[in-house]
Amino acid sequence: MQNENFQDVTPLERHGFLRALLRAVSTPLVAVILGILLGSVIIEVSGYNAIAAYVSLFQGAFGSGYSIANTLANAVPLILAGLGVAVGFRAGLFNIGAEGQYWMGAIAAVWVGYAVNLPWYLHIPLALAAAAVAGALWGGIVPGLAKAYAGAHEVITTMMMSYVAIFFSHYLLENGPMMEPGYVPQSPVIRSSAFLPVLVKGTQLSAGIFVALAAVAVVYWVLYYTTWGFEIRALGLNRRAARYGGMPVQRNIVLALAVSGLLAGLAGAAQMMGVQHRLYDSFSSGYGYTAIVVALLAKNDPIGVVFSALLFAALGTGAQYMQIGANVPGRMTDVITGLIVFFVAAERMVELASRWLAKRRQQRRSQAGRPGVGPAQGRGAELESKGAGV
Amino acid sequence: MSGLLAIFGNMQLWASTLSLSVPLVLPALGGTFSERTGVVNIAMEGIMLIGAFFAVFFSSLTMNPWVGLLGAVVAGGIMAVIFAWAAIRLRSDQVIIGMAVNIFASGLTAYLLNTIFGFGGTPVNTPMLPHLNWPWLGRIPVLGPLLNDQSILVYITLLLVVAGHFFLFHTRLGLRMRAVGENPEAADTAGINVYRIRYLGVLISGFLSALAGAYLSIGVLNSFEVDMTNGRGYIALAAMIFGRWTPFGSFGAALLFGFASALSMPLQSSVAAKNLVQMLPYVVTILALIGVGGKSVAPAADGVPYEAEK
Numbered sequence: 001m002q003n004e005n006f007q008d009v010t011p012l013e014r015h016g017f018l019r020a021l022l023r024a025v026s027t028p029l030v031a032v033i034l035g036i037l038l039g040s041v042i043i044e045v046s047g048y049n050a051i052a053a054y055v056s057l058f059q060g061a062f063g064s065g066y067s068i069a070n071t072l073a074n075a076v077p078l079i080l081a082g083l084g085v086a087v088g089f090r091a092g093l094f095n096i097g098a099e100g101q102y103w104m105g106a107i108a109a110v111w112v113g114y115a116v117n118l119p120w121y122l123h124i125p126l127a128l129a130a131a132a133v134a135g136a137l138w139g140g141i142v143p144g145l146a147k148a149y150a151g152a153h154e155v156i157t158t159m160m161m162s163y164v165a166i167f168f169s170h171y172l173l174e175n176g177p178m179m180e181p182g183y184v185p186q187s188p189v190i191r192s193s194a195f196l197p198v199l200v201k202g203t204q205l206s207a208g209i210f211v212a213l214a215a216v217a218v219v220y221w222v223l224y225y226t227t228w229g230f231e232i233r234a235l236g237l238n239r240r241a242a243r244y245g246g247m248p249v250q251r252n253i254v255l256a257l258a259v260s261g262l263l264a265g266l267a268g269a270a271q272m273m274g275v276q277h278r279l280y281d282s283f284s285s286g287y288g289y290t291a292i293v294v295a296l297l298a299k300n301d302p303i304g305v306v307f308s309a310l311l312f313a314a315l316g317t318g319a320q321y322m323q324i325g326a327n328v329p330g331r332m333t334d335v336i337t338g339l340i341v342f343f344v345a346a347e348r349m350v351e352l353a354s355r356w357l358a359k360r361r362q363q364r365r366s367q368a369g370r371p372g373v374g375p376a377q378g379r380g381a382e383l384e385s386k387g388a389g390v
Numbered sequence: 391m392s393g394l395l396a397i398f399g400n401m402q403l404w405a406s407t408l409s410l411s412v413p414l415v416l417p418a419l420g421g422t423f424s425e426r427t428g429v430v431n432i433a434m435e436g437i438m439l440i441g442a443f444f445a446v447f448f449s450s451l452t453m454n455p456w457v458g459l460l461g462a463v464v465a466g467g468i469m470a471v472i473f474a475w476a477a478i479r480l481r482s483d484q485v486i487i488g489m490a491v492n493i494f495a496s497g498l499t500a501y502l503l504n505t506i507f508g509f510g511g512t513p514v515n516t517p518m519l520p521h522l523n524w525p526w527l528g529r530i531p532v533l534g535p536l537l538n539d540q541s542i543l544v545y546i547t548l549l550l551v552v553a554g555h556f557f558l559f560h561t562r563l564g565l566r567m568r569a570v571g572e573n574p575e576a577a578d579t580a581g582i583n584v585y586r587i588r589y590l591g592v593l594i595s596g597f598l599s600a601l602a603g604a605y606l607s608i609g610v611l612n613s614f615e616v617d618m619t620n621g622r623g624y625i626a627l628a629a630m631i632f633g634r635w636t637p638f639g640s641f642g643a644a645l646l647f648g649f650a651s652a653l654s655m656p657l658q659s660s661v662a663a664k665n666l667v668q669m670l671p672y673v674v675t676i677l678a679l680i681g682v683g684g685k686s687v688a689p690a691a692d693g694v695p696y697e698a699e700k
Contacts, residue, residue: 042498042501046501046502046505047505094485096489142676146676146679146680150679150680150681151681152676152679152680152681153631153679155432155485155624156624156627156628156631156675156676156679157676157679159621159624160621160624160625160628160672160673160675160676161672161676163620163621163669163672164669164672164673167665167666167668167669167672168665168669170665170668171662171665171666174661174662174665175661175662176662176665283617289493292489293493296486329500329501329504329505331497331500331501331504331616332497332501333497334493334494334496334497334498334500334501335494335497335498335501336497337493337494337497338490338491338492338493338494338495338496338497338498339490339494341486341489341490341493341494342476342487342490342491342494344486344490345476345482345483345486345487345490346476346480346482346487347480347482348480348481348482349476349480352479352480
């Protein structure tokens, strides 16, 4: 994770709006374009029409007020879980277990939703809080403590905790304590007092979007305007320096993973209380994994997360239409997603390509009999201090 | 108590421990090679999926499982080279590039499954790799029921573990690989091509992961299912860490995880118990990482991209 903004100012304050924006979006934009282009090659090679595919994808995502509302609804869990992953990244922690934290949040919210009887103004906050706590514990307790005190790599522990959470939900639903009486492995429907109100009739867009946007504001404020946010960013940039500077590194590791899990837990709650209203037996919500991509593409910027969540939400809603309208299997969008992540991470490809071009130009020039002048070969003094070290 | 004895005394449990360990042993061994040269290979999960898919694809296309196996290894090798290029040459964040490969592989294999085979799944007449059955082996107590009538890949895996140990610790190339993972600057100074060695390490892990994928799809089954690797690539990484980055250690740790999965088989009768016991391999993985059974130390340059001085 390159992190050039380690001054105690927000990126906006430092560069001025336009330059900051340009800097922030150039790599992600190139990555998205390359991903879509390469994706269309794969679609064409497998015998479909790429343009038809993208047209129906776009129509599915933005073609009508109805589909726009559904795209926004789809973005809600992605914004929340994506924020969670971004907070982890900021602390130098790779929480790829947002999926499991999402499930624990969903389980907690649904349980409070049907087992407790309260007026809505108490029921909704209580269900959200239960989900937040469940997600925070799932991320903070095991992966957090294991990372802070035993050095266990969070990539593996958070992933393993996801599988545990999913099997736990199977346990609860398949003839388990949360199964609705009957034959279908699903929970009872939550009480209507725990429903997040629907904003656009006939769509999935609920007040969950306000929960998500509020979370964006809070995370932005915490990261850039509080001491703890500063400590988290310092931790992510250089763990040793943070420790040397007297910051409680181990405590912050646990807290960062807990906050990360908290947000993913809220994502589960928003989806349950705003859209599904009950827990279904399934192997994956898909949101937890896409959240990783959302954070990566946003370069872990809380505001960027909103836009990148919208992009992947659009891919998600559009995928079904692509399947119906152009016959292209919907999982194509995951191929594109993988490509986008690849190009985001392989930033240096552009640098490498331009250096190669410069070299060729130089060669051609010297072949033409002129002494090669060429651009300076020196590359910026780049500090390479990262290392995942699983 | 007698119930427990019936479970643990059942040779079927130990035989399935071995067969369930194979798709963990292979990537754990592969990860050992990759990380010994300094590259963290999270992408093994995705490479396994690619291997699993192309094994079925080529096997059903040619009606020859060996061609399927070859196709799996080639496809996995290509994926590994792309990963290696980004991780080594472009010095990208290895974990993120690995995730990219995993998402890509999950999407691509599901997409190709629908595109090539339609929505009914892979052909039911896809040939699978042979199981070896020697009557004389079957008659040996304990060892017989354990080793006999397993997929041929089980035996190949056992051989590969021994060969891997020999290669890593008793050959010049193995020594070079370890040197590059511990101190790439020194290795570079000594005239070793760090990049080339790292490519080799990643390529070996790619081949072995693809073999593991093929084992899942045409070794124990004859079909491909979406996301059928189920996180085994990640568990294998944990097994490798628990096994302290050695082939025999990884093998032992993978057996432990395989045992945890095998335990859930006799409990299939009760749904609740089955779901809880299926958590076991994942819980054991976390316990292993927390360091139950001692701390292990990674190769010093593991996960750190290397930039050669020009």
